[in-house]
Amino acid sequence: MSELNWQKSSFSGGPEGNCLYIAAAPDGTLRLRESDDPDVILATGPQGLAGLLQHARAQGNG
Template sequence: MPELNWQKSTFSGGPEGECLYIATAPDGTIRLRESEAPGVILATEPQALAGLLHHARRPAQGNG
């Protein structure tokens, strides 16, 4: 596999903090990794990641 162009999330901590990195693979999938375990790489489809981010950004709904 060719070298991926990893970009640090803007929501990550400083250079020594816990960071999340994201890259797009040649096949169009999205790859995610953490600075604490750079050898562990998760792969997902862009639509699945967009759905997760959309859900995470929604305000919490109360139980009342």
């Protein structure tokens, strides 16, 4: 896989320093990883990420 261009979430960097990163893969999927464990990478599509964000907002976390 080609090198991904990781971008840190604008909501990252709280007191614990935990950061969430996102990158677009060449196949059109999105990749997510945390600064705590950067070797664990989750893959999703735009609709899956939108659903996750919608759920987090509904729970009061975003």
